[in-house]
Amino acid sequence: MLAFRPNLKPWNPSPPTNPQSTAPLLFKTRSLIPSKLANSLSENSPTDQQSSAGKVKRLVLTQEARTKLNSYPDREFYEYPRFVTHVDDAFLSTLTNLYRERLRPDSEILDLMSSWVSHLPKEVKYKRVVGHGLNAEELAKNPQLDYFFVKDLNRDQKLELESSSFDAVLCTVSVQYLQQPEKVLAEVFRVLRPGGAFIVSFSNRLFYEKAISAWRDGTEYSRVQLVVEYFQSVEGFTQPEIIKKLPGAGAQGQGDDSLLRLLGLMLSGSDPFYAVIAYKNFKPVYE
Numbered sequence: 001m002l003a004f005r006p007n008l009k010p011w012n013p014s015p016p017t018n019p020q021s022t023a024p025l026l027f028k029t030r031s032l033i034p035s036k037l038a039n040s041l042s043e044n045s046p047t048d049q050q051s052s053a054g055k056v057k058r059l060v061l062t063q064e065a066r067t068k069l070n071s072y073p074d075r076e077f078y079e080y081p082r083f084v085t086h087v088d089d090a091f092l093s094t095l096t097n098l099y100r101e102r103l104r105p106d107s108e109i110l111d112l113m114s115s116w117v118s119h120l121p122k123e124v125k126y127k128r129v130v131g132h133g134l135n136a137e138e139l140a141k142n143p144q145l146d147y148f149f150v151k152d153l154n155r156d157q158k159l160e161l162e163s164s165s166f167d168a169v170l171c172t173v174s175v176q177y178l179q180q181p182e183k184v185l186a187e188v189f190r191v192l193r194p195g196g197a198f199i200v201s202f203s204n205r206l207f208y209e210k211a212i213s214a215w216r217d218g219t220e221y222s223r224v225q226l227v228v229e230y231f232q233s234v235e236g237f238t239q240p241e242i243i244k245k246l247p248g249a250g251a252q253g254q255g256d257d258s259l260l261r262l263l264g265l266m267l268s269g270s271d272p273f274y275a276v277i278a279y280k281n282f283k284p285v286y287e
Contacts, residue, residue, distance in 0.1 A: 054189030113174035
């Protein structure tokens with residue numbers, strides 16, 4: 001379920017009564033949620049959602065490749081808010097410019113695996129921005145979200161959202177934590193409108209203990225190819241487009257940086273920028 005975001009009012013959510021539950025938490029911070037949006041959450045049963053989800057043609061990852069060093073539920077890891085940015089300013093500037101170029105004003109956007117910032121251009125007016133994440137306090141602080149919901153996609157991949165209801169879905173520096181990426185992308189395909197874009201961006205920073213084995217053990221090149229394969233595993237996405245912006249060769253650490261990665265730190269130099277973009281059914285052409 002979704003929560004309407006208050007206008008910058010302080011908000012302290014209470015902890016869930018059942019932290020192991022796979023259902024999304026409901027945070028209602030205003031007395032009224034628009035009826036049209038509420039209806040969109042209830043009129044599709046789980047069976048209807050599953051039948052209209054994108055078809056997974058093949059599984060990309062083996063069972064071993066999906067494992068994490070820290071096997072405790074992700075909800076526990078993200079129990080406390082982290083009001084920090086996980087990539088540098090150059091990466092964020094590149095990402096915002098990409099959103100400015102690819103996302104049309106008045107679009108309806110789902111910001112998947114979001115936090116206290118969305119990186120959308122502040123001067124652009126969007127019709128609706130819905131956020132998803134694992135920490136309600138972070139999401140409540142995000143000034144670009146109209147609504148948000150909390151859900152662990154590694155325990156339950158279904159999105160309680162109406163089919164064909166978004167013009168774009170975003171996933172920023174979080175794809176490395178998905179243990180069932182094929183099913184998540186199938187749900188993303190379902191909630192996108194025809195011609196809608198899914199933009200997955202990432203760098204080489206990560207919480208090492210929470211990233212899946214296929215990502216931890218891969219190179220930057222193999223990680224890009226992995227995301228491409230995620231898109232290709234779901235029937236109906238267009239051929240993925242790869243965008244990258246790399247720092248100078250001297251700034252890219254090629255040695256043993258396991259300890260730095262474990263701590264979520266980086267070697268000197270700018271963060272490399274990668275984005276993989278694909279569209280539902282077709283890539284639209286705008287004048």
